[in-house]
Amino acid sequence: MPAKSQAQQKAAGAALSAKRGDTKKSELKGASKSMEKSMSEKELEKMASTSRKGKPEHKSKD
Numbered sequence: 001m002p003a004k005s006q007a008q009q010k011a012a013g014a015a016l017s018a019k020r021g022d023t024k025k026s027e028l029k030g031a032s033k034s035m036e037k038s039m040s041e042k043e044l045e046k047m048a049s050t051s052r053k054g055k056p057e058h059k060s061k062d
Helices: 008-019 030-038 041-048
Strands: none
Touching: 008 030, 008 041
């Protein structure tokens, strides 16, 4: 599933980095921490590879 906002895409990238061992899992915060635990590497890769162009910084809660 593609990211719906830039913040979601960035969080997925951070979680993917930790899942691959490039970043320490203890450095993750908030959404990226829960994404790393609950999503597979393939799901994170798909979300992190989403283009940021045209995406809002944060998705509205509507």
